[in-house]
Amino acid sequence: MNMMAPPSRNSLHYSCQILLALGLFSLQMLTPLEASRSKVEHLPGFQGPLPFELETGYVGLGEANDDMQVFYYFVKSENNPKKDPLMLWISGGPGCSSFSALAYQIGPFAFEIKEYNGSLPSLVSRPQSWTKLCNIIFVDLPLGTGFSYAKNVKDYRSDWKLVHNTHQFLRKWLIDHPEFLPNEFYIGADSYSGIPVPAILQEISNGNEEGHQPLINLQGYLLGNPWTTYKEDNYQIQYAHGMGLISDELYASLQRNCKGEYIDVDSGNELCLRDLQYFHECLSGINKFNILASICKDDLRMWRRSLTQELNASLSSRLTVPELSCRDYGFYLATKWISDESVRKALHIREGTIGTWERCYTTDFKREIFSTVEFHANLSKKGYRSLIYSGDLDLIVPFRSTQAWIRDLNYSIIEDWRSWYVNGQVAGYTRTYSNRMTYATVKGSGHIAPEYTPELCFPMFSRWISNLPL
Structure with a gap:
């Protein structure tokens, strides 16, 4: 080399x-x-x-x-x-x-x-x-x-x-x-x-x-x-235990039944799968991006749906405005701002090249x-x-x-x-x-x-x- x-x-x-x-x-x-x-x-x-x-x-x-x-x-x-x-x-x-x-x-x-x-x-x-x-x-x-x-x-x-x-x-x-x-x-x-x-x-x-x-x-x-x-998910168990999110008993059971492997679990390992289900239940109300921050119900939905759609267009729409205190509110404001014609003109965006602006386009990506x-x-x-x-x-x-x-x-x-x-x-x-x-x-x-x-x-x-x- x-x-x-x-x-x-x-x-x-x-x-x-x-x-x-x-x-x-x-x-x-x-x-x-x-x-x-x-x-x-x-x-x-x-x-x-x-x-x-x-x-x-x-x-x-x-x-x-x-x-x-x-x-x-x-x-x-x-x-x-x-x-x-x-x-x-x-x-x-x-x-x-x-x-x-x-x-x-x-x-x-x-x-x-x-x-x-x-x-x-x-x-x-x-x-x-x-x-x-x-x-x-x-x-x-x-x-x-x-x-x-x-x-x-x-x-x-x-x-x-x-x-x-x-x-x-x-x-x-x-x-x-x-x-x-x-x-x-x-x-x-x-x-x-x-x-x-x-x-x-x-x-x-x-x-x-x-x-x-x-x-x-x-x-x-x-x-x-x-x-x-x-293998990052394998370390979530240790981290959650160290931060007091799961009990000593659950941590010991996970170690014993899963033997350190929490991602590719044998479908026949019922004890490990049971412990993992309990683990995910314990963390269901935790914001994984920041464990001390509040969790917003619409976080995942806001990531997956286009925010350029008018949010009040239909009362039946599942897409709702996030709470002002939520991290996603800034993302919501961004789509309102960057979809404005005066902003696109100021940024010198070529007309007709992009319709809906996607801050995160996560589909169809091949991991290699x-x-x-x-x-x-x-x-x-x-x-x-x-x-x-x-x-x-x-x-x-x-x-x-x-x-x-x-x-x-x-x-x-x-x-x-x-x-x-x-x-x-x-x-x-x-x-x-x-x-x-x-x-x-x-x-x-x-x-x-x-x-x-x-x-x-x-x-x-x-x-x-x-x-x-x-």
Whole structure:
């Protein structure tokens, strides 16, 4: 295996890269449909001029103009765009647009949560935006999500198609933005994207080694509460017991009857199945995204149905407006906002390409990668940095499952388990490893940690991206 370290930031080297990228750009004779970008001057619902630079655009991936068009939002760093890192963000799902991260987690604006009265929902600034110190590309991938479109969307909806499409998108985006070639490059992701992202990183690294142009200044990645092995559910039992959600007796019975396997249970193992049924009954009223948060009855229904339908169109409709206090209310406001013609015009959306906007298009997605541990090992051997973090109130991907696969990598511990702090208070716990991997828990956070505790996650990201200890 080639043990090449991440490329250095030699100025002469990258000057050549920029010239080469410009040459490639001119040689490819890209038409307006294949690559287009526009500056967003204002956002409807946001009062006053934008305090950040926002660009939207399309990158064509297919041989014909309408084969595959990937839509993106690009926010320049509010600090020093020329020198600050460049990051591509991939949201989970599978099949959720990174608009989720832009509007609810790490982007520079958020929806003002107040009761919808028929007018355009309002936007406010997010003080803990990660764009304070990083250039971030938020992309609508996989195809079928957000404003990306294609002739045959189903042909591109799988783990490996997402890997290849993302890699192709990134190199084409950099050809069109050669000024960012010298910037250190990272990928960030959460939840299900813990599956495709390590494979994307390895494909980028392999492409660099094979001489693919332009060369990407890949430095590392960060993953929040990531799916990794498809064994995450096996650790829900331990987590639930440790958090006092099930009794000692049930925990002991589950261990005895299921012998540590709670996913692929033998249909003849009636004792294990009985215990699992009791376990699920105990957790039926728990919000698995954040075990301390309230559970909203319409949560799953809101995810599965189109919110662009008028909610009061029919008294017989099962689709109802979520309670104002529910997490889903922000998603509801987003569909009202982004379906407005003035918003689509401001974002420079191509007319007639997308009807109903789907923040999360989760159907018809083929799962092909069932463990990413080997990818993590390969990336570490090549010297790439990584930050893996867990919201400690997440039952979807419990921190125990993340700690288990990291432990299986058998890395030497450089700095053992310790508290990390924000404003003099414990913000979580962290450990660093010999292969440039940092693991951290985020205290009081749920499945998407920056959404629940931005005041903790922003300092965590700021320190790590700046090569400082947590």
